[in-house]
Each structure stands twice: as C-alpha cells, then as structure tokens.
Amino acid sequence: MGAQLRVYKRRIRSVTATKKITKAMEMIAASRVVKAQRKVAASTPYAQELTRAVTAVGTGSNTKHPLTTQAETVTRSAVLLLTSDRGLAGAFNSNAIKAAEQLTERLERAGRQVETYIVGRRGLAHYNFRERKVAESWTGFTDEPTYADAKKVAAPLIEAIETDTADGGVDEIHIVFTEFVSMMTQTALDDRLLPLSLDEVAQEASPQGEILPLYDFEPSSEDVLDALLPRYVESRIYNALLQSAASKHAATRRAMKSATDNAGELIETLSRLANAARQAEITQEISEIVGGASALADATAGSDY
Amino acid sequence: MAAELHVALVAADREVWSGEATLVVARTTSGDIGVMPGHQPLLGVLESGPVTIRTSDGGTVVAAVHGGFISFADNKLSLLAEIAELSDEIDVQRVERELERAKAEGDASAQRRADVRLRAATATR
Numbered sequence: 001m002g003a004q005l006r007v008y009k010r011r012i013r014s015v016t017a018t019k020k021i022t023k024a025m026e027m028i029a030a031s032r033v034v035k036a037q038r039k040v041a042a043s044t045p046y047a048q049e050l051t052r053a054v055t056a057v058g059t060g061s062n063t064k065h066p067l068t069t070q071a072e073t074v075t076r077s078a079v080l081l082l083t084s085d086r087g088l089a090g091a092f093n094s095n096a097i098k099a100a101e102q103l104t105e106r107l108e109r110a111g112r113q114v115e116t117y118i119v120g121r122r123g124l125a126h127y128n129f130r131e132r133k134v135a136e137s138w139t140g141f142t143d144e145p146t147y148a149d150a151k152k153v154a155a156p157l158i159e160a161i162e163t164d165t166a167d168g169g170v171d172e173i174h175i176v177f178t179e180f181v182s183m184m185t186q187t188a189l190d191d192r193l194l195p196l197s198l199d200e201v202a203q204e205a206s207p208q209g210e211i212l213p214l215y216d217f218e219p220s221s222e223d224v225l226d227a228l229l230p231r232y233v234e235s236r237i238y239n240a241l242l243q244s245a246a247s248k249h250a251a252t253r254r255a256m257k258s259a260t261d262n263a264g265e266l267i268e269t270l271s272r273l274a275n276a277a278r279q280a281e282i283t284q285e286i287s288e289i290v291g292g293a294s295a296l297a298d299a300t301a302g303s304d305y
Numbered sequence: 306m307a308a309e310l311h312v313a314l315v316a317a318d319r320e321v322w323s324g325e326a327t328l329v330v331a332r333t334t335s336g337d338i339g340v341m342p343g344h345q346p347l348l349g350v351l352e353s354g355p356v357t358i359r360t361s362d363g364g365t366v367v368a369a370v371h372g373g374f375i376s377f378a379d380n381k382l383s384l385l386a387e388i389a390e391l392s393d394e395i396d397v398q399r400v401e402r403e404l405e406r407a408k409a410e411g412d413a414s415a416q417r418r419a420d421v422r423l424r425a426a427t428a429t430r
Contacts, residue, residue, distance in 0.1 A: 043319075045315045045320045057348060214346060218333050235317065
C-alpha cells in the first residue's frame with residue numbers, strides 16, 4: 001500500500017472513531033434533555049404555589065420587607081451567572097457569559113459596583129483566566145441540580161442582600177441563566193431576582209387579574225413574609241438551575257449532532273480521496289509493468305540482431 | 306358550604322399528594338391547626354411535623370413535612386414543603402438507624418427530622 005493511501009486510511013479510521021463517540025454523546029444528551037425537562041415540569045407546582053403565596057402576602061398586607069423594597073441609591077449589585085461544568089455544548093456557555101458581561105457593563109455604567117457569583121466550572125474558568133474577582137462559586141452539580149444545591153447557592157446571596165451595603169452587602173441581585181424555550185431554542189437572559197417587584201409577581205401569578213382573597217396570616221404577615229421570601233428566591237434559583245441544565249443538554253445534543261454530521265461528510269471526502277489515491281497507485285503500477293515489459297521486449301528484440 | 310376541599314401537598318421537586326379531603330391537620334409555628342372546608346383564607350408557616358389529611362373516602366394520609374407553608378383559599382389547600390414524604394414512603398428501620406446516629410452525633414436537627422418521620426410513619430400503623 002502506498003504512503004498516500006495509508007495516510008488516508010488512517011484518517012478515515014480516526015474520524016470514524018470520533019463519529020461513534022459524538023453519536024453516543026448526542027444520544028446521551030437527548031435522553032438527558034427529556035429527563036431535565038421532566039424535572040422542570042415537576043418543580044412547577046411548588047414554584048406556582050409559592051408565587052401565589054408571595055403575591056398574597058405582598059398585596060394583602062402593607063408589610064415592608066428588605067427583600068421587596070428598592071434601595072434609594074443602589075451602589076452594589078450581585079450578578080449570579082449560571083453556566084455548566086462541562087463544555088462540548090456549542091455556544092451555550094459563551095452566550096451565558098456574554099449576557100453576564102453585558103449586564104455587568106450596563107450596571108457599571110449606571111455607577112454600581114458588581115459582585116459576581118458563578119455556578120459551573122466553565123464560567124469560573126473564564127473569569128479566573130481573565131483574573132476577575134469572583135465573590136463565590138459553586139461547581140459539580142450543573143448536570144443534575146437538586147433543591148439542596150439551589151439552597152446552597154441562595155444562602156450567601158440572601159445573606160448578602162440582608163447585610164447593609166456599608167458592611168459589604170448588596171442592594172440587588174441579578175441572575176443570568178439560559179432559558180429553555182424549546183428543544184431548538186435556548187436563550188441566555190438576565191433577570192432581576194431581588195428586590196422583588198410584587199406587581200410583576202402578581203401578574204405572573206394571575207394574568208387574568210383575579211382578585212386574591214384576604215388572607216389570615218399565621219403567626220403574622222411579617223413572619224410569613226420573612227419565611228416565604230428566601231424560599232421564593234431558592235425556588236427561583238432552583239428553576240433557573242433546572243432550565244440551565246435542560247438547555248445545556250439540548251445545546252450538547254445539537255452540537256454533537258452537527259459534529260456527527262461533519263464527521264460523516266469528512267469520511268465521505270476522505271474515502272473519495274483514498275479511492276483516487278488507490279486508483280492512481282494501480283495506474284502507476286500498470287504503467288510500470290507495461291513500461292518494464294516493453295523495455296524488456298525492446299532489449300530482447302535488440303539482442304537478436 | 307362545600308363538603309370537601311382540594312388538597313395539594315407539593316415538595317420542591319415533585320407533587321407528593323393531591324386529592325379531596327374533609328380535614329387537614331398541620332403544625333404551624335403557633336400550634337396545630339385544623340382546616341375544614343369553608344375555612345377562612347389562611348397563610349401560615351409550618352413547623353416540621355406530621356401532617357394528617359382525612360380524605361373524603363374516609364382514609365387517612367399522613368406525611369412528614371419539614372418546614373414550609375400552608376395556604377388555604379377558595380376551598381383549595383396547598384401545603385408547600387421543601388421536603389415532604391408520605392408515611393408509606395418512609396422506611397421505618399432506616400429512619401430508626403438515622404435517629405440513633407443523630408443521637409450519637411448530637412445532631413439536633415437531624416434528630417428532629419428523623420423523629421418527625423418516625424412519628425408520621427407510625428401514626429398510620
């Protein structure tokens with residue numbers, strides 16, 4: 001076998017192996033998307049009921065709570081960025097990071113100091129490489145986040161907003177995550193988590209503008225709100241984590257699908273080239289044999305004389 | 306007055322139980338509270354403790370609930386809990402082991418959790 005042909009054969013073998021791997025990853029991601037979607041759906045009743053309850057307390061009482069009142073001058077904001085631990089998901093992580101950077105820029109232009117909190121190794125690596133300050137980070141659970149993980153993430157954020165700004169606390173919390181719109185569409189977006197605007201929440205809870213009943217609070221509306229708001233934040237973060245995970249798997253599936261397609265195309269081109277090389281080799285061999293034979297014939301014919 | 310109320314017991318990651326009931330007893334921070342159909346709209350903070358639901362077909366459902374909220378309006382009662390388990394989901398032997406370990410380690414919150422589970426599990430048997 002000629003050197004050229006051998007090189008082609010080797011490349012075809014290696015691309016075929018890669019194709020098998022990407023195909024397997026595509027299939028794994030596809031099954032995980034379904035699982036992640038199911039988890040998003042399973043967490044919806046809790047989130048819905050909680051939103052309803054928050055609206056009920058927020059509108060049914062005149063309680064002022066640090067988590068619902070906007071500071072007069074916002075000097076420091078926290079940005080929570082949700083990325084994934086692993087790559088191989090197309091532009092999933094870079095989109096989320098880009099959205100966070102745009103938000104950070106916008107906040108800084110408004111004269112605010114920005115503290116960044118990061119979930120996921122990818123986002124953390126991006127910030128560490130650029131030697132930017134990260135207030136806190138969590139890794140290791142982005143593929144299948146649990147409620148306990150969401151609690152872990154929410155705890156320092158809630159603590160930061162409850163601390164006075166002068167003592168190093170923050171005035172508002174933004175979250176950047178990738179919304180799972182559909183199997184084909186996932187969009188990175190930012191959202192203000194706290195302080196809560198109760199009007200928006202109310203809109204979310206009852207879009208038809210149904211009137212909420214006058215609740216009796218046990219033990220008191222302040223205590224209920226105190227207990228309710230952190231849970232609400234946790235549930236929002238949990239939902240964002242789940243959506244991020246579903247989006248990541250969908251992005252992986254898409255990226256791996258195009259990788260598999262590309263590998264297929266590459267194999268086709270390479271086999272064409274390998275065939276041409278083999279044919280050239282055969283042609284060369286034939287012409288060598290023919291040439292050799294005719295040279296030999298010429299030589300014997302010459303010796304007869 | 307409606308004779309039954311719709312109950313939804315939801316944990317953070319799933320709906321644990323839902324159905325019609327005639328009475329729900331839960332423990333709030335200010336004491337046990339019983340909710341029957343037609344109760345005044347209510348929103349309360351739950352303590353960890355067993356929740357008893359008397360279903361409309363005469364059965365009883367007991368669940369261990371660890372923190373959360375109870376909200377009642379329009380004859381719809383929602384019990385929101387971060388963690389909630391039905392009594393028949395609880396493995397008594399495992400919880401007993403957990404209780405012993407928690408006692409040995411002096412972990413008060415783990416001990417309380419195990420205790421609540423155990424009480425919920427034994428309430429129906």
